[in-house]
Amino acid sequence: MSAGEISRAATARDTGLEEAHERANRRWAEVLQETRVAQTGVQILFGFLLSVAFTPRFEDLGAFDTSVYVVTVILGAAATGALIAPVSLHRLLTGQQMKDDLVKIAGRLMVTGLVLLALTIGCTVLLILHVVLPNLLAEILAGAILLWFALCWYVLPVWLKKRSARRR
Numbered sequence: 001m002s003a004g005e006i007s008r009a010a011t012a013r014d015t016g017l018e019e020a021h022e023r024a025n026r027r028w029a030e031v032l033q034e035t036r037v038a039q040t041g042v043q044i045l046f047g048f049l050l051s052v053a054f055t056p057r058f059e060d061l062g063a064f065d066t067s068v069y070v071v072t073v074i075l076g077a078a079a080t081g082a083l084i085a086p087v088s089l090h091r092l093l094t095g096q097q098m099k100d101d102l103v104k105i106a107g108r109l110m111v112t113g114l115v116l117l118a119l120t121i122g123c124t125v126l127l128i129l130h131v132v133l134p135n136l137l138a139e140i141l142a143g144a145i146l147l148w149f150a151l152c153w154y155v156l157p158v159w160l161k162k163r164s165a166r167r168r
Contacts, residue, residue, distance in 0.1 A: 028103050031110065035084075042113070043080065046076040046120075049069075049120075057131075061131075068123055068130065071123055072127060078116045079114075079119075081113075082109045083109070085109045089102055089105065089106060089109075090106075118150070129142060
């Protein structure tokens with residue numbers, strides 16, 4: 001969408017005159033923009049994870065750390081797939097008059113991808129901290145990171161949504 005189209009869409013939305021197809025187009029543009037942000041992060045993290053197995057210190061990892069690494073790579077691959085899926089949906093289904101369905105499915109894939117990304121980051125933190133800190137401290141800190149993601153990415157939006165619903 002161009003800047004003018006975005007401005008007109010925002011005006012229509014704000015005045016309540018936005019038509020169904022305009023709303024679907026706006027929501028789809030928002031999903032694709034959100035996807036771009038999440039994709040970049042997951043791709044960088046996944047690339048880093050793939051390179052770890054080829055470092056000299058990787059052979060020194062114990063069974064626990066190796067297992068955490070394998071789980072982390074699998075989670076990262078799954079997050080990458082879920083976060084890139086909306087692009088594939090868009091490319092393969094453009095022009096099929098399915099935008100409302102695509103927005104819903106892409107939204108679910110984004111949430112799934114973000115859950116998988118949070119788990120990937122948590123496991124990455126656990127792996128790194130487990131190598132440099134005492135085990136229990138590494139596990140506590142990795143758990144704290146996962147809790148932080150849960151609060152920022154899920155609890156806060158749900159709380160804001162409920163608060164907004166109460167105001168209406």
